[in-house]
Amino acid sequence: MEPQELAQQAIKEDDNAFLAIMQLYKNDLYRTAYAFLKNEHDAIEAVQEVTVRAYQKIHTLKEPAYTKTWLIRIMMNYCQDQIAKNKRFTSNEKLQEIATMDDTSFLELNEAMASLSKKDQQLITLKYLQDTKIKDIAVLENIPEGTVKSRLHKALQSLRTFWSKGGENTDV
Amino acid sequence: MYEKEEAKLHDMQKDLEKISIPEDELNQAIQQGMQIAKSSKRRKKRSFKRIAWSISIAALLFITLVTSIRVSPAFAKTVASIPGLERLVDLIQYDKGLQAIVDNKYYEAIGVSQTKDNIKFTIDGVIVDESGMVIFYTTESPTKLSSGDYGMIEIFHNGKSLEGSTEYGYPDQEDKKYRTDEITFTFGEQQKYSSKEFELKLNLRNEQKTSFSIPFTLKKDIQKGKVFTINKEIIMDGQKIVIEDITLYPLRVAVNMTFDQRNTMRILNFEDIRIEDEHGEIWGSIRNGITSFGGNDDHQRTFFLQSNFFKQPKNLYLKFDKVQALPKKDAYIIVDLNKEKVIKGPYKDKLEITNISKLSIEAKMEGKHEDLPYQLFYGLKDFEGRELDTNSWSGWSDNDSVHWQVGIEPQKIVNPVKVYFSAYPNYLKGSTSIQIK
Numbered sequence: 001m002e003p004q005e006l007a008q009q010a011i012k013e014d015d016n017a018f019l020a021i022m023q024l025y026k027n028d029l030y031r032t033a034y035a036f037l038k039n040e041h042d043a044i045e046a047v048q049e050v051t052v053r054a055y056q057k058i059h060t061l062k063e064p065a066y067t068k069t070w071l072i073r074i075m076m077n078y079c080q081d082q083i084a085k086n087k088r089f090t091s092n093e094k095l096q097e098i099a100t101m102d103d104t105s106f107l108e109l110n111e112a113m114a115s116l117s118k119k120d121q122q123l124i125t126l127k128y129l130q131d132t133k134i135k136d137i138a139v140l141e142n143i144p145e146g147t148v149k150s151r152l153h154k155a156l157q158s159l160r161t162f163w164s165k166g167g168e169n170t171d172v
Numbered sequence: 173m174y175e176k177e178e179a180k181l182h183d184m185q186k187d188l189e190k191i192s193i194p195e196d197e198l199n200q201a202i203q204q205g206m207q208i209a210k211s212s213k214r215r216k217k218r219s220f221k222r223i224a225w226s227i228s229i230a231a232l233l234f235i236t237l238v239t240s241i242r243v244s245p246a247f248a249k250t251v252a253s254i255p256g257l258e259r260l261v262d263l264i265q266y267d268k269g270l271q272a273i274v275d276n277k278y279y280e281a282i283g284v285s286q287t288k289d290n291i292k293f294t295i296d297g298v299i300v301d302e303s304g305m306v307i308f309y310t311t312e313s314p315t316k317l318s319s320g321d322y323g324m325i326e327i328f329h330n331g332k333s334l335e336g337s338t339e340y341g342y343p344d345q346e347d348k349k350y351r352t353d354e355i356t357f358t359f360g361e362q363q364k365y366s367s368k369e370f371e372l373k374l375n376l377r378n379e380q381k382t383s384f385s386i387p388f389t390l391k392k393d394i395q396k397g398k399v400f401t402i403n404k405e406i407i408m409d410g411q412k413i414v415i416e417d418i419t420l421y422p423l424r425v426a427v428n429m430t431f432d433q434r435n436t437m438r439i440l441n442f443e444d445i446r447i448e449d450e451h452g453e454i455w456g457s458i459r460n461g462i463t464s465f466g467g468n469d470d471h472q473r474t475f476f477l478q479s480n481f482f483k484q485p486k487n488l489y490l491k492f493d494k495v496q497a498l499p500k501k502d503a504y505i506i507v508d509l510n511k512e513k514v515i516k517g518p519y520k521d522k523l524e525i526t527n528i529s530k531l532s533i534e535a536k537m538e539g540k541h542e543d544l545p546y547q548l549f550y551g552l553k554d555f556e557g558r559e560l561d562t563n564s565w566s567g568w569s570d571n572d573s574v575h576w577q578v579g580i581e582p583q584k585i586v587n588p589v590k591v592y593f594s595a596y597p598n599y600l601k602g603s604t605s606i607q608i609k
Contacts, residue, residue, distance in 0.1 A: 015206070018206070019202065019206065022202045022205075022206075023199075023202070026193075026198045026199075026202060027193050027198075030193060030194075030198055031188045031189070031191065034188065034191055035184075035188055040194060044194060044197045044198060044201050045201070045530060045531075045582070047198055047201045047202065047205070048201035048202070048204055048205040048208075048531065049205065049531065049582060050205070051201065051202045051204075051205025051206055051209065052205045052206075052208050052209045052531075053209075055205065055206055055209035055210070056209050059316070060378065060379060082582060124181065128178070128181035128182065128184070128185060129181070129184065129185050129188060131185075153173075153174070156173075156174040156177045156178070157174070159174075159177045159180075160174065160176075160177055163177075163180075
């Protein structure tokens, strides 16, 4: 079955179709969770929780064509809530964990992403980490494409400002 | 324009793609997620909101699942002619107080609607007394309705929200464009109304968060509770219990008790608490809703019984024989949610803990246990004494055992966690009978 047909079945509360959908997008969901939560354990837990939420809310999915983005959004909302809840505890421990990854771009970006508003974080994640089309974001958010573009520009500008203030020396 | 930033983002995407995928763990997470979602969706689900008044108060739910409906054809005919009332047929089998409400014409048809976002919400009828309220309603929409879940439900009277606990079902109705159900309010304390005007405010958990605000006015007089002050101390199996007062309302009978702090046992559920009249007619616990109010640690409890408000008995007795209790040090189990391990098991191993994860605890007991509530665990406390937020309670039974599950909100938890019982098949010796009038 095509993803879209699967989604249609899943909306009708077909468990097998729902499972197939989750299988199809689990890697994208995991990577998104990892980008936000930065460790394997929390990211796996996030996939479980998003499965629960998606299963309970699947009937509210209006456009089967946007299933993946719909799931990614549930994931982003969950991750941002988690981060807000644990804010007090995200001290050095997490930073060290990321630092052990050999690529510094990851660390640098994480700090910069954290400086963005929740909305902008979601926008950047959709556009650059999940390659979602601007048109699709516009439909999903129910706003004109031009607005998506200008919001993206603003978010990128924020990233630039952040880097020019602090991160420049590590960059060169 | 932002090539450099975009390049960095692109690098990050590449890095993310490099991380290894824990295939097995993810498959397991998805399977478990579906199970959790299903077990809380499995049946008509009751959702209830914590009371917001004074100290934290926990409401205890007891839902008996009855599959057959036994109602006389004549009765069914009477109720079918009054809008909203036909649904009482379902409920009457659980609660004879409701049958008396119908017989005494205390149910009031309302028929007020409001349409928002293409959804029409109609209050078909209500039962109101000083202890609570039952609202029978219908929602209709030209398109499929989302699940019958609510973000907020409140009753306003005199500009004030009446504090209490709300319950409602998720009826599994074939026609998704039309839903009928009822919302039950149990107030935290007796309400003294200044008028017959009320307003129901609620919002749906759909995308638009459609909110309704529907005023309604009663025509019938609201029956006042009849209070019996008792203040009688009893000792059962060495445990001191004071019966303070009993109030009769049309929807329920409320029995207030206090347990002595020095008791060695923690008193849990009163399995067969009942009132009896001079003819031996019995009114037992509420079977399909809130059975009691009482905090985890506090020693005050309010029990709710089916009502005999409309009867005029000469004599009335309060009786109970089967009082569930546990030694105070065994009134809980201790688990480590992270290590998914039981540290201290249930008293005398009468219960089996079948699954522990960060998000839920599951338990089962062999055999049929119709007298154990829907919510077997009462409260969870972490190592630092914080009460944990829970998001679902469910109970179900299969052929040879009964199962319970509690869903835990993702939150900061310091393990190990104490999980308290609301009920347990361990009893005080003795029996009690007190004359009320």
